[in-house]
Amino acid sequence: MRLTKQTNYAVRMLMYCAANEGKLSRVPEIARAYGVSELFLFKILQPLTRAGLIETVRGRNGGVRLPKAASAITLFDVVRVTEDSFAMAECFEAGEVECPLVDSCGLNAALRKALNAFFDVLQQYTIDDLVKARPQIGFLLGLEETAARRQPAA
Numbered sequence: 587m588r589l590t591k592q593t594n595y596a597v598r599m600l601m602y603c604a605a606n607e608g609k610l611s612r613v614p615e616i617a618r619a620y621g622v623s624e625l626f627l628f629k630i631l632q633p634l635t636r637a638g639l640i641e642t643v644r645g646r647n648g649g650v651r652l653p654k655a656a657s658a659i660t661l662f663d664v665v666r667v668t669e670d671s672f673a674m675a676e677c678f679e680a681g682e683v684e685c686p687l688v689d690s691c692g693l694n695a696a697l698r699k700a701l702n703a704f705f706d707v708l709q710q711y712t713i714d715d716l717v718k719a720r721p722q723i724g725f726l727l728g729l730e731e732t733a734a735r736r737q738p739a740a
Contacts, residue, residue, distance in 0.1 A: 593668040595622060596630050597716070600639065600664065604656035604717045605724050610649030619727040630668070637667040656714035662705055664713075672701055 602616045613631065617624040631650065634640040641653035652659065717723055724730055 589665065590669060591626075592630055593665055595620065595627065596634055596639075596664050596668045597661065597713070599627060599630060599634070599650075600652065600656070600659060600713045601716050601723070602727055602729075603640065603650060603652045604713050605727060606729055607652075607656070610643055610647070610651055612649045615728075616650075619729075633667050634664075637663070639663060639667065652713075656717060657712050659713045660709050661711045661713075661716075662708035665705075665708055 598620055599616055602619060603611050613624050613627050617627050631640060631642070635642055638653060639659055640650050642648070642650050720726065
């Protein structure tokens with residue numbers, strides 16, 4: 587199984603917001619930090635907002651932020667919102683399956699068990715875990731530079 591770029595950058599966006607705790611993050615700054623297009627991040631922002639994983643603040647000084655603690659957002663929460671399908675084989679998909687063993691094959695049960703184990707592991711890790719695992723994340727994402735640019739000149 588391979589997660590999509592959408593999931594990858596959704597996690598990264600949440601990590602950026604968590605590392606920038608207490609402040610609004612702007613999509614152009616997040617895009618610059620990760621070297622990805624703003625348009626792509628805006629596309630990802632919609633499902634994250636609908637799911638309550640990110641909150642948007644409109645206006646000239648608007649931006650995005652986490653609506654709850656990063657420790658309350660699991661990787662499973664993100665994957666569930668950003669991935670369209672978890673079909674690991676044809677027999678996982680709804681509709682007509684051409685395999686004559688579909689009702690008596692052990693592959694389906696084994697794959698379902700593996701997928702559930704994958705989900706269980708994702709539920710054990712939070713956005714906060716990912717951020718705390720990298721003590722220099724603020725520096726790596728350029729958050730210190732961004733904060734310095736926002737300070738009014740004396």
